[in-house]
Amino acid sequence: MWKFKRPRRGDVSTLTLRLWDFTGMALLNLFVWLAALVYLSPLTYMFITSVKTSEQLSDPSAPILPARPVMYEYEGRSRYVYYVPTESGERQWALVDSDRSGAFFVDPQNPEAGLIRWEGSWRTLRRVYEPHWEFGNFVTLWERIEYPRLLRNTLILVFLGEIGVLASSIAVAYGFSRFPIPGGKYLFLLLIATIMVPDSITLVPTFFIYANLLDWLRSFTNTSAIYYIPLLLPHFFGSAIYIFLLRQNFKAIPRDLDEAAMIDGASPLRILISIILPQAVPTVVTVGLLHFFNAWNEMRMASLFLGVSRERTIGFSAQAFQSYGFTPEFLQASALMLMIIPIIVLFLAQRFFMQDMVVTGIEK
Amino acid sequence: MKFSIPARSGADESDASVKRLSLSRYSARVGFLFILPWVIGFILLKAIPILAALVFSFTSFNMLHPENIRFVGLQNYLAILHDRDAGSSLFGSIGYFVLAVPIEMIAALGLAALFNSDWLRGKRLLRTLFFMPSIIPAMAIFFIISGLVSPGSGWINRLIIEPLDLPPPAGLYMLFPIIFALWTIGPGFLIMLGAMQSIPREIYEAARVDGAGPIMRFVSITIPMISPAIFFSLVINMITSFGGVALLDRGLPYSQSLSPMESYIAYQMFSFLNLGYASALAWVMFLVVMGITVAIFRSARYWVHFPEEDENVEI
Numbered sequence: 001m002w003k004f005k006r007p008r009r010g011d012v013s014t015l016t017l018r019l020w021d022f023t024g025m026a027l028l029n030l031f032v033w034l035a036a037l038v039y040l041s042p043l044t045y046m047f048i049t050s051v052k053t054s055e056q057l058s059d060p061s062a063p064i065l066p067a068r069p070v071m072y073e074y075e076g077r078s079r080y081v082y083y084v085p086t087e088s089g090e091r092q093w094a095l096v097d098s099d100r101s102g103a104f105f106v107d108p109q110n111p112e113a114g115l116i117r118w119e120g121s122w123r124t125l126r127r128v129y130e131p132h133w134e135f136g137n138f139v140t141l142w143e144r145i146e147y148p149r150l151l152r153n154t155l156i157l158v159f160l161g162e163i164g165v166l167a168s169s170i171a172v173a174y175g176f177s178r179f180p181i182p183g184g185k186y187l188f189l190l191l192i193a194t195i196m197v198p199d200s201i202t203l204v205p206t207f208f209i210y211a212n213l214l215d216w217l218r219s220f221t222n223t224s225a226i227y228y229i230p231l232l233l234p235h236f237f238g239s240a241i242y243i244f245l246l247r248q249n250f251k252a253i254p255r256d257l258d259e260a261a262m263i264d265g266a267s268p269l270r271i272l273i274s275i276i277l278p279q280a281v282p283t284v285v286t287v288g289l290l291h292f293f294n295a296w297n298e299m300r301m302a303s304l305f306l307g308v309s310r311e312r313t314i315g316f317s318a319q320a321f322q323s324y325g326f327t328p329e330f331l332q333a334s335a336l337m338l339m340i341i342p343i344i345v346l347f348l349a350q351r352f353f354m355q356d357m358v359v360t361g362i363e364k
Numbered sequence: 365m366k367f368s369i370p371a372r373s374g375a376d377e378s379d380a381s382v383k384r385l386s387l388s389r390y391s392a393r394v395g396f397l398f399i400l401p402w403v404i405g406f407i408l409l410k411a412i413p414i415l416a417a418l419v420f421s422f423t424s425f426n427m428l429h430p431e432n433i434r435f436v437g438l439q440n441y442l443a444i445l446h447d448r449d450a451g452s453s454l455f456g457s458i459g460y461f462v463l464a465v466p467i468e469m470i471a472a473l474g475l476a477a478l479f480n481s482d483w484l485r486g487k488r489l490l491r492t493l494f495f496m497p498s499i500i501p502a503m504a505i506f507f508i509i510s511g512l513v514s515p516g517s518g519w520i521n522r523l524i525i526e527p528l529d530l531p532p533p534a535g536l537y538m539l540f541p542i543i544f545a546l547w548t549i550g551p552g553f554l555i556m557l558g559a560m561q562s563i564p565r566e567i568y569e570a571a572r573v574d575g576a577g578p579i580m581r582f583v584s585i586t587i588p589m590i591s592p593a594i595f596f597s598l599v600i601n602m603i604t605s606f607g608g609v610a611l612l613d614r615g616l617p618y619s620q621s622l623s624p625m626e627s628y629i630a631y632q633m634f635s636f637l638n639l640g641y642a643s644a645l646a647w648v649m650f651l652v653v654m655g656i657t658v659a660i661f662r663s664a665r666y667w668v669h670f671p672e673e674d675e676n677v678e679i
Contacts, residue, residue, distance in 0.1 A: 021483075024483065025483040028481060029485055031478075032478050033490070035475075036490055036493050039493075039497070040496070040497070042509065042512055042543065043497075043508065045508060045511055045512055046504075046507070046508045049511060057517070060517070064522060168401040168402070171398045172399045172401055172402040175395045175396070175399035175400075176395075178395070179391050179398065180392050181392055181395040181396055181399065182392060187399065187403075194410050195610060196599070196603060196654070197410065197608075197650070197653075198606050198607065198608050198646075198653050199608055199609070199626075200607070200626050200645075200649055200650070201413070201414055201417055201646045201647065201649070201650040202410060202413035203618065203630070203642075203646065204416075204417050204629075204633060204642050204643045205412070205417055205420065205643075207633070208427070208639065234405070236401065236405075237402060237404060237408070237409060238401050238405060241610055241611060290611060290612065293499045293612060294609065294612065296615075297501045297502070297612075297613045297614060297615030299502070299503075299615040299616055300616075300617055300618055303617035303618065304617075318501065319503060319617065319620075321503075321507075328511060328517075331507050332507060335503070335508055336504075338501050338503060339499075339501055342501070343496060343499070343500075346492065346499055347492060350488070350492045354495070
């Protein structure tokens with residue numbers, strides 16, 4: 001019977017063993033890299049479609065890669081070049097004129113020869129394409145959706161939320177990790193439990209309250225800034241999952257140093273800032289990044305409250321792109337412009353982010 | 365958290381114990397001050413809204429005529445029983461949970477197991493690449509998948525079905541939840557991989573000496589050792605599959621949630637401004653999700669091996 005097993009050392013030569021290991025390694029790498037390729041393959045559709053011209057997209061016989069139709073200038077007008085089957089093989093001729101029974105072409109290689117009459121239905125002919133990447137789509141989109149303005153609004157929102165969520169979550173995590181709060185254990189369990197509470201249950205009352213609050217505020221001011229309140233306010237009370245991650249990390253920091261500082265008369269806030277935080281930088285960065293991604297993608301509150309505001313976020317505007325009647329290339333370009341910044345941030349910060357998710361994941 | 369318990373026998377009222385008592389009282393107050401933001405947030409943003417939703421659910425509260433509010437008892441809940449859309453969206457939500465969570469868990473666990481091998485090259489880049497789709501905004505994913513599956517010009521049609529002359533598939537739109545689930549494995553994958561890498565090598569060596577093969581080692585060492593991480597990712601994936609936000613927000617508005625029940629609640633709320641009925645629906649969903657959560661936490665004692673905690677180290 002066959003046994004697919006690495007041979008034992010001693011039974012075979014070292015060379016055989018090495019070959020065996022090399023095959024295993026090659027197969028594993030091939031498999032994982034191929035899996036990554038397949039996993040990310042839908043993204044190629046987005047990249048490729050976003051640099052196509054709308055002309056190519058409306059032609060069903062066009063090639064699948066970005067290209068544009070080959071044109072030929074004849075008698076002051078641009079003409080499409082087609083693959084034309086003739087008795088002497090397939091030719092690439094430019095269409096000049098057509099009638100019921102056929103069409104007139106001109107040979108771009110030999111324009112002096114004049115018009116060539118071809119019998120048949122020219123509509124069945126395929127156009128000639130040349131590779132072309134239409135990066136102009138991004139420029140058009142940049143202006144059409146006021147990208148800089150969306151970007152500015154989103155970044156303001158991310159930045160303010162970041163300050164609120166980090167300050168409050170760090171403080172709360174510090175409180176839970178270092179102080180003998182009576183019933184603290186149960187409060188912390190309550191905090192964990194709130195992570196599981198579905199948003200829908202709080203949606204109805206909170207929407208009602210915010211809607212009334214905004215109505216009331218509108219009677220004083222007409223700025224768009226008030227619509228950001230529902231998107232920002234909750235962050236200033238800390239986020240349960242971030243508090244959980246930070247607390248796990250703070251607890252792992254030895255207490256010797258902060259006890260020594262306490263004896264020297266350092267205040268609790270001082271201990272947090274000069275002793276705990278410097279040792280918790282990776283976790284704080286991780287939480288900051290998580291909030292960046294979440295605030296960038298945030299749609300729930302935005303879709304409820306930014307509808308009447310002029311100052312929208314990029315995520316919220318994207319929702320409307322489909323109804324703007326965007327053609328596929330603009331839709332895909334907008335998808336790319338929507339996701340490119342979080343991805344750049346992920347790649348820049350991956351060293352921090354990846355490591356710390358790993359560390360905090362170990363203990364529940 | 366260390367409780368410095370002041371002398372328990374009340375007879376011993378020495379100076380030192382009084383000092384320690386007041387110190388611990390002082391630090392309890394400071395600690396409470398630090399957690400105050402969360403406590404206020406909990407009361408204002410969680411406790412009151414949840415209770416308010418419960419109260420609303422017994423009334424005929426409508427946003428258009430807030431003055432006509434009146435108590436209707438269980439009428440909203442009885443209406444849910446006769447509401448076909450409510451039933452099907454609830455089953456849809458549970459269905460997405462049942463479909464997506466196993467896909468996410470198995471894909472993440474399998475990937476983590478492959479990454480745990482010393483033979484794999486370019487791990488850092490690969491890790492980021494596999495994580496990347498988990499932060500892509502949902503809208504972008506919608507645009508991409510719609511482009512792939514659209515009949516006629518969609519790439520699946522042009523690249524797979526037409527060249528192979530296959531019959532037009534019926535369930536192509538099923539790719540939406542599947543790709544969504546597969547593109548959400550990032551956090552779970554990192555958590556499980558981290559746990560796997562912290563397993564001491566000696567345990568594997570010992571098992572190898574005893575003649576355990578790779579599959580045996582995976583099932584009887586890796587899985588039990590990383591069971592807390594599996595549990596943690598299971599909880600995270602569960603929350604996400606019901607439309608909640610745990611660790612990463614995909615940016616789906618309520619009206620387009622992958623969990624149909626959530627969209628249905630938003631629909632009742634914003635199309636009919638029927639806050640009473642929407643609250644009743646939300647409470648039904650809340651109870652279902654809490655039921656599943658409790659079941660998962662209860663089951664943990666049978667399959668999750670939490671590391672032995674030190675006596676002195678409380679939560």
